[in-house]
Amino acid sequence: MEFIQGLLGEQAxxxxxxxxxxxxxxxxxxxxxxxLTLAERKVIGYMQLRIxxxxxxxxGLLQPIADGVKLLxxxxxxxxxxxxxxxxxxxxxxxxxALAAWAVVPFTDTLVLANIDASLLYIMAVTSMGVYGVxxxxxxxNSKYSFLGAMRSAAQIVSYEIAMGFALVTVLMVSGSLNLxxxxxxxxxxxxxxxxxxxxxxxxxxxxxxxxxxxxxxxNRAPFDxxxxxxxxxxxxxxxxxxxxxxxxxxAEYANMILIAALTSLMFLGxxxxxxxxxxxxxxxxxxxxxxxxxxxxxxxFLWFRATFPRYRYDQIMRLxxxxxxxxxxVWVVVVGAWMMSPLSLWx
Amino acid sequence: xSFPLIVFYVLSAILLFSAFKVVTxxxxxxxxxxxxxxxxxxxxxxxxxxxxxxxxxxxLVYVGAVMVLFLFVVMMLDINIExxxxxxxxxxxxxxxxxxxxxxxxxxxxxxxQAHLAGYEAAAPLAADASNVKVLGLQIYTTYLMPFELAxxxxxxxxxxxxxxxxxxxxxxxxxxxxxxxxxKAADRLSIVxxxxxxxxxxINETNEPQA
Numbered sequence: 001m002e003f004i005q006g007l008l009g010e011q012a013x014x015x016x017x018x019x020x021x022x023x024x025x026x027x028x029x030x031x032x033x034x035x036l037t038l039a040e041r042k043v044i045g046y047m048q049l050r051i052x053x054x055x056x057x058x059x060g061l062l063q064p065i066a067d068g069v070k071l072l073x074x075x076x077x078x079x080x081x082x083x084x085x086x087x088x089x090x091x092x093x094x095x096x097x098a099l100a101a102w103a104v105v106p107f108t109d110t111l112v113l114a115n116i117d118a119s120l121l122y123i124m125a126v127t128s129m130g131v132y133g134v135x136x137x138x139x140x141x142n143s144k145y146s147f148l149g150a151m152r153s154a155a156q157i158v159s160y161e162i163a164m165g166f167a168l169v170t171v172l173m174v175s176g177s178l179n180l181x182x183x184x185x186x187x188x189x190x191x192x193x194x195x196x197x198x199x200x201x202x203x204x205x206x207x208x209x210x211x212x213x214x215x216x217x218x219x220n221r222a223p224f225d226x227x228x229x230x231x232x233x234x235x236x237x238x239x240x241x242x243x244x245x246x247x248x249x250x251x252a253e254y255a256n257m258i259l260i261a262a263l264t265s266l267m268f269l270g271x272x273x274x275x276x277x278x279x280x281x282x283x284x285x286x287x288x289x290x291x292x293x294x295x296x297x298x299x300x301x302f303l304w305f306r307a308t309f310p311r312y313r314y315d316q317i318m319r320l321x322x323x324x325x326x327x328x329x330x331v332w333v334v335v336v337g338a339w340m341m342s343p344l345s346l347w348x
Numbered sequence: 349x350s351f352p353l354i355v356f357y358v359l360s361a362i363l364l365f366s367a368f369k370v371v372t373x374x375x376x377x378x379x380x381x382x383x384x385x386x387x388x389x390x391x392x393x394x395x396x397x398x399x400x401x402x403x404x405x406x407x408l409v410y411v412g413a414v415m416v417l418f419l420f421v422v423m424m425l426d427i428n429i430e431x432x433x434x435x436x437x438x439x440x441x442x443x444x445x446x447x448x449x450x451x452x453x454x455x456x457x458x459x460x461x462q463a464h465l466a467g468y469e470a471a472a473p474l475a476a477d478a479s480n481v482k483v484l485g486l487q488i489y490t491t492y493l494m495p496f497e498l499a500x501x502x503x504x505x506x507x508x509x510x511x512x513x514x515x516x517x518x519x520x521x522x523x524x525x526x527x528x529x530x531x532x533k534a535a536d537r538l539s540i541v542x543x544x545x546x547x548x549x550x551x552i553n554e555t556n557e558p559q560a
Binding site: 086116117118121122124125126128129131132135136139147150151154155157158161178316319 | 381384400405412413416417419420423424480526
């Protein structure tokens with residue numbers, strides 16, 4: 001950093017250095033997204049006794065590259081009666097929040113682009129804007145199926161955001177901080193001495209389940225993928241999109257999946273902390289590798305759900321969100337509050 | 349001109365432009381989207397004032413939730429713009445008078461010595477690790493506890509009222525209790541009839557008249 005600042009002056013150097021850091025986060029992210037699509041096809045393939053893509057490259061490892069090139073070369077068709085400007089803005093608004101949220105996600109206790117004080121709030125605010133991409137795209141395409149998909153998505157995302165928010169409220173109550181680094185460090189203290197026993201996973205288990213399921217619903221993934229609902233409304237909000245415009249929606253969905261997986265790992269699974277006690281030497285040492293493993297585990301669950309469960313009916317989704325999750329989280333917020341004030345509190 | 353000042357002017361320009369477009373946009377969906385931009389830009393102003401919690405809360409509540417539901421409703425409306433604009437010039441004098449009075453009132457309040465805006469100093473920069481949320485929480489739950497609780501009760505009242513207004517049984521509703529759906533057994537829906545697999549060949553009586 002000092003070197004670049006010496007080269008370009010203090011202000012410009014800082015800007016260039018930050019841009020480099022952004023590239024260092026976004027480029028591996030895009031690669032991870034590409035290979036998550038391959039992992040999804042492979043995992044679901046094996047679950048359904050198929051072998052998945054295996055033609056391009058060894059074991060099909062170059063399949064995402066081939067898909068990317070195909071989508072890049074395809075024509076982007078603008079429907080004649082669509083709202084052209086909004087039709088283009090839709091995909092942009094859908095991917096921008098998915099990437100912007102990564103600005104405050106810590107990878108280890110020192111490795112974070114912007115260690116702001118209210119990083120958890122920032123993530124909630126930024127991810128809540130992702131729904132605009134879907135709504136605008138669905139409306140601008142001027143097609144009934146698109147519009148139905150957009151409406152479904154808007155109602156669904158707003159419903160599950162509330163339960164998700166309450167789950168996060170319990171996490172910030174026990175951590176006493178909105179900072180993600182602080183939330184992870186807090187999980188390193190406590191009875192288990194930094195091992196799996198002191199993570200938020202155990203005392204906040206109901207919240208973990210609610211967060212995970214709400215996360216699946218927020219990302220419009222199966223079994224909550226009524227916004228796409230191939231069998232009912234063809235492909236929902238992106239039915240009119242082709243080529244790279246469609247690919248951007250795809251990228252946003254998978255980037256959001258990775259983001260939710262990372263947040264679940266950070267808030268409930270101890271982030272970069274090792275599941276073993278710190279006294280176990282190399283196994284007990286914290287590091288990025290643990291975070292990566294936890295993110296992969298949660299992502300595997302996402303794929304597993306998709307291969308396992310049939311799509312929810314729309315009224316069932318609404319019932320689960322409003323009548324099950326919100327009461328459960330509301331009660332648990334009070335329970336955790338009382339627990340923290342009692343002598344039995346784990347979070348002194 | 350310092351950097352924050354440039355940011356302020358850029359944000360203000362965007363804010364004023366988008367606010368203007370909210371009023372003048374022909375399509376109500378466009379108007380709602382311009383309003384989203386206006387909210388988002390004004391959260392930038394909060395950030396300039398180092399009120400990061402308020403800035404994020406504005407985006408979270410207004411952009412992330414309120415405007416989504418707003419758009420939801422506006423997109424479903426079938427509005428004929430020409431009809432809406434029909435009496436524009438007829439109502440313009442009245443609307444302009446009301447608008448001018450509002451502006452005059454605001455100028456009177458903001459320019460009065462009681463507002464103490466003339467000698468207002470910029471807020472002292474906070475320490476880099478100062479927690480906006482903590483400071484705000486301390487203020488709300490100690491000094492301003494009573495107004496805060498009153499506001500909470502008011503919101504609760506609004507929630508209860510909204511639910512009470514919409515909570516009614518529809519005559520043609522097709523609601524089914526989920527518990528009953530779960531408890532359904534196969535025997536409730538399907539009855540299996542035993543039939544002989546083989547039947548006697550029907551006896552054809554040649555003397556009968558052919559059936560119509």
